[in-house]
Amino acid sequence: MRVLKFGGSSVATPQSVEAVLSIVKQSAEKRPIAFVVSAMGGITDMLLMAGRLATVQSEEYKQIIAEIENRFLEYVRHMLPITTQSATLSMVKQQINTIEEICNGVFVLQEMSPRTSDRLVSFGELITSRIISAKMEADGIPHAWIDSRELIKTNSKFGHAAVSFSATNRLIRKCFEASTERIAILPGFVASDDFGNTTTLGRGGSDYTAAILAAALSASRLEIWTDVSGMMTADPRQVRNAKPIESISYQEAMELSHFGAKVLYPPTVQPVMRKKIPLWIKNTFAPADHGTLITDSAHDGSEKISGLSSISSIALLSLEGAGMVGIPGFSKRLFAALAGEGVNVILITQGSSEHSICVAISESDEYRAVNAVNQAFHSEIAEGVVYPIKSERDFSVVALVGNSMVNQPGISGRMFGALGRNGINVRAIAQGSSERNISTVISTSDLRKALNVLHESFFETSYKQINLFVVGVGNVGSRLIEQLRHQQEYLQEQLKLQVRVIGVANSRQMHFDEDGICLDSWKEKLSVGSAMNLEKFIEVAVGMNKRNSIFVDNTGSHVIAKTYKSFLKRSISVVTCNKIACSSAYSEYSELKSLARKFNAQFLFETNVGAGLPVINTLNDLLRSGDRVSSIQAVLSGTLNFVFNKYDGTRTFAEVVQQAQDEGYTEPDPRLDLSGTDVMRKILILARESGRVLEMEQIKNAEFLPESCMEGDIASFYGEVAKHEAHFKELLEKAQVEGKRLKYIATLKGDKASVGLQAVSPTSDFYNLDGKDNAVLFFTDRYKEQPLVVKGAGAGAEVTASGIFSDIIRAARV
Numbered sequence: 001m002r003v004l005k006f007g008g009s010s011v012a013t014p015q016s017v018e019a020v021l022s023i024v025k026q027s028a029e030k031r032p033i034a035f036v037v038s039a040m041g042g043i044t045d046m047l048l049m050a051g052r053l054a055t056v057q058s059e060e061y062k063q064i065i066a067e068i069e070n071r072f073l074e075y076v077r078h079m080l081p082i083t084t085q086s087a088t089l090s091m092v093k094q095q096i097n098t099i100e101e102i103c104n105g106v107f108v109l110q111e112m113s114p115r116t117s118d119r120l121v122s123f124g125e126l127i128t129s130r131i132i133s134a135k136m137e138a139d140g141i142p143h144a145w146i147d148s149r150e151l152i153k154t155n156s157k158f159g160h161a162a163v164s165f166s167a168t169n170r171l172i173r174k175c176f177e178a179s180t181e182r183i184a185i186l187p188g189f190v191a192s193d194d195f196g197n198t199t200t201l202g203r204g205g206s207d208y209t210a211a212i213l214a215a216a217l218s219a220s221r222l223e224i225w226t227d228v229s230g231m232m233t234a235d236p237r238q239v240r241n242a243k244p245i246e247s248i249s250y251q252e253a254m255e256l257s258h259f260g261a262k263v264l265y266p267p268t269v270q271p272v273m274r275k276k277i278p279l280w281i282k283n284t285f286a287p288a289d290h291g292t293l294i295t296d297s298a299h300d301g302s303e304k305i306s307g308l309s310s311i312s313s314i315a316l317l318s319l320e321g322a323g324m325v326g327i328p329g330f331s332k333r334l335f336a337a338l339a340g341e342g343v344n345v346i347l348i349t350q351g352s353s354e355h356s357i358c359v360a361i362s363e364s365d366e367y368r369a370v371n372a373v374n375q376a377f378h379s380e381i382a383e384g385v386v387y388p389i390k391s392e393r394d395f396s397v398v399a400l401v402g403n404s405m406v407n408q409p410g411i412s413g414r415m416f417g418a419l420g421r422n423g424i425n426v427r428a429i430a431q432g433s434s435e436r437n438i439s440t441v442i443s444t445s446d447l448r449k450a451l452n453v454l455h456e457s458f459f460e461t462s463y464k465q466i467n468l469f470v471v472g473v474g475n476v477g478s479r480l481i482e483q484l485r486h487q488q489e490y491l492q493e494q495l496k497l498q499v500r501v502i503g504v505a506n507s508r509q510m511h512f513d514e515d516g517i518c519l520d521s522w523k524e525k526l527s528v529g530s531a532m533n534l535e536k537f538i539e540v541a542v543g544m545n546k547r548n549s550i551f552v553d554n555t556g557s558h559v560i561a562k563t564y565k566s567f568l569k570r571s572i573s574v575v576t577c578n579k580i581a582c583s584s585a586y587s588e589y590s591e592l593k594s595l596a597r598k599f600n601a602q603f604l605f606e607t608n609v610g611a612g613l614p615v616i617n618t619l620n621d622l623l624r625s626g627d628r629v630s631s632i633q634a635v636l637s638g639t640l641n642f643v644f645n646k647y648d649g650t651r652t653f654a655e656v657v658q659q660a661q662d663e664g665y666t667e668p669d670p671r672l673d674l675s676g677t678d679v680m681r682k683i684l685i686l687a688r689e690s691g692r693v694l695e696m697e698q699i700k701n702a703e704f705l706p707e708s709c710m711e712g713d714i715a716s717f718y719g720e721v722a723k724h725e726a727h728f729k730e731l732l733e734k735a736q737v738e739g740k741r742l743k744y745i746a747t748l749k750g751d752k753a754s755v756g757l758q759a760v761s762p763t764s765d766f767y768n769l770d771g772k773d774n775a776v777l778f779f780t781d782r783y784k785e786q787p788l789v790v791k792g793a794g795a796g797a798e799v800t801a802s803g804i805f806s807d808i809i810r811a812a813r814v
């Protein structure tokens with residue numbers, strides 16, 4: 001014997017009933033079966049609505065009943081051949097009349113007792129099962145229709161009746177022993193008390209009906225047929241990558257279903273667990289899918305966690321006070337007060353200091369709970385030894401469930417680490433001693449992110465999703481996006497990183513796509529995007545609350561540099577090639593670093609010095625290993641190195657600078673390079689990174705650019721430089737005469753930093769520095785005589801973009 005149960009969505013339409021009957025017929029070929037059906041999808045809610053409207057004397061209940069009638073009549077007309085319809089149509093009409101009579105009574109009395117409510121809602125299952133029975137008869141499928149109310153006996157707690165198992169088991173066995181049919185169809189959810197009144201087993205109770213039957217009949221298995229292919233690792237509406245769980249234990253299934261996994265009504269597991277009857281969750285619309293098998297043995301252990309579940313609309317109540325410490329019976333009084341009001345406690349935490357107890361309850365119980373607890377402790381509150389209970393709303397419980405968590409160190413560390421890195425604040429924690437469930441209470445606004453972060457951390461061996469918000473798509477930014485596009489597949493396959501650009505902007509436009517902007521057509525999308533509004537950009541990026549988010553600044557803008565704090569404070573990492581933030585006031589620089597630490601975010605700016613060269617990382621590696629930097633000598637301007645390498649008198653100085661700009665080496669404003677400001681910023685950042693507290697104004701700059709070149713705007717700059725050609729020629733010729741070359745050199749010695757143009761002889765480390773190269777010489781306690789040297793291309797969009805790319809990967813892999 002097998003027991004099958006089909007939910008409301010499985011019997012919602014005549015077409016789906018065809019699918020149900022095909023499963024039933026196939027199953028019954030090999031063995032006798034009993035199958036339980038829920039009410040046609042949506043009917044229970046409509047019946048309840050009709051009752052509620054009648055209670056408040058709204059005539060609209062009649063309209064609802066007419067809709068229910070219409071749905072059932074249409075169901076019959078589409079399901080049964082015309083010649084066999086009349087008996088079933090009149091059965092439906094008769095039952096609808098009874099529904100109407102009940103509601104009329106409620107209307108007059110302005111009251112619907114739980115007993116009446118049970119009677120009313122029972123019609124959903126009763127009528128649906130009888131129509132399907134009629135369909136089976138019309139199709140020539142021999143079967144018996146059995147009224148579950150005659151088999152399942154309960155107490156008289158209407159709305160959520162408790163089953164009297166000994167009477168129920170006896171009646172079920174007797175009925176099935178006497179039956180000659182291979183197939184029996186029964187309405188789910190409904191039962192009756194000792195006085196013959198209709199009772200119900202709680203919302204979702206059809207699963208329970210089937211489990212009771214399976215246990216009583218010692219069925220070989222129980223199958224719950226629904227519209228999804230099993231219990232999922234997380235709610236698929238929240239977590240797109242949720243996947244069906246192949247097998248779990250009864251205990252895990254109970255934990256998951258208690259915490260909101262809607263495919264199984266929680267009490268269903270108990271009866272079959274006692275008899276060790278395998279329970280399958282299957283999909284009516286994809287019967288070939290494996291589904292979830294629930295048995296008494298834990299799953300094979302390949303994954304330590306079986307699923308994630310969550311409940312929203314949670315209120316947190318905290319009872320605090322010095323008067324609670326060491327006094328036995330406090331918690332008993334708290335829970336007695338809550339129980340007295342019928343408040344279900346979802347989660348409890350109490351610190352070992354016993355100074356406070358925190359409970360999570362449904363928001364709908366909040367008002368009653370607060371009053372009851374304040375009442376229970378009114379004398380302690382009056383004495384000031386206990387505070388009035390504190391209540392907060394808009395929380396959710398997220399639970400990590402798995403048998404194999406037992407004795408597995410590190411699971412909770414991983415869970416809280418993942419939440420912390422994503423700025424998700426955990427307000428309360430509970431872990432049962434069975435270690436089958438770790439529950440956290442978080443703000444509902446973080447629910448989606450938390451579920452995705454945890455799902456990624458525990459179930460997605462395939463990849464980690466990284467969400468980028470990119471501002472600045474000029475020389476460097478556009479190259480970065482091209483590199484990301486090119487490497488997307490590699491990153492996913494080799495590094496298990498799915499890097500997506502969610503937002504993109506320049507100074508004029510911005511564009512977002514929560515699912516990731518297609519990197520083949522980002523330019524077109526941006527060109528028709530909305531007008532750039534920085535506040536809005538931040539609001540959207542922060543508001544999306546995406547896991548593993550990184551803000552990438554590819555601009556040279558002061559206003560963009562000012563936004564980093566807003567991101568870091570929301571645990572969004574910042575990767576930037578813009579040197580402004582790190583070279584502004586020391587207090588700003590150090591605040592950004594401490595915000596990153598405080599909010600578990602990354603603040604990475606390797607490209608601020610030497611473009612794609614590993615200058616800052618090398619410096620940090622030296623310091624982390626205990627070395628100390630005594631001095632730095634460096635050529636840090638790709639532009640100036642290029643200009644002085646190329647300027648040989650055959651072309652004007654202005655022409656060579658123009659070439660540097662055309663090739664993408666200069667700052668958006670080339671005067672920053674020519675004036676030495678860019679080099680000052682870089683040596684300042686190196687000084688700060690090596691532990692010095694230095695400000696820009698403290699750096700000496702021996703400028704070579706005539707002052708008038710810095711006046712006016714970028715457009716007039718080249719004209720002004722051209723006017724001073726003789727000055728540049730003189731600098732060149734003087735160096736040439738001495739057999740030297742011009743190099744713009746930055747120096748940090750002790751706490752003093754300086755920059756300036758120098759003519760260097762062939763013995764200098766910088767004499768042969770080619771093209772746009774940079775060279776950084778670190779003299780440290782360990783590298784005393786011979787410096788540690790980092791050398792290579794120090795400017796250019798391609799290398800800079802690759803440096804930003806590396807920082808993104810570094811931030812992503814934390």
Ligand SMILES: NC(=O)C1=CN([C@@H]2O[C@H](COP(=O)(O)OP(=O)(O)OC[C@H]3O[C@@H](n4cnc5c(N)ncnc54)[C@H](OP(=O)(O)O)[C@@H]3O)[C@@H](O)[C@H]2O)C=CC1
Pocket residue numbers: 471472473474475476477505506507508532554555556557559560577578579607608611638664665666667668794795796797800
């Ligand atoms: N070139 C190099 O070798 C290196 C460059 N860098 C740094 O890279 C950064 C970018 O340089 P580069 O790509 O050459 O500059 P570009 O001028 O080519 O591009 C700058 C981008 O930033 C955008 N932008 C500017 N201001 C804003 C704003 N307020 N809001 C939104 N977007 C803005 C621009 O938009 P729009 O087009 O609309 O103006 C443009 O998309 C600079 O900070 C530079 O120091 C760092 C290391 C090396």
Ligand SMILES: N[C@@H](CC=O)C(=O)O
Pocket residue numbers: 607608609610611636637638639640665666667673678794795796
């Ligand atoms: N303009 C800069 C680019 C890198 O920071 C340079 O020329 O070095």
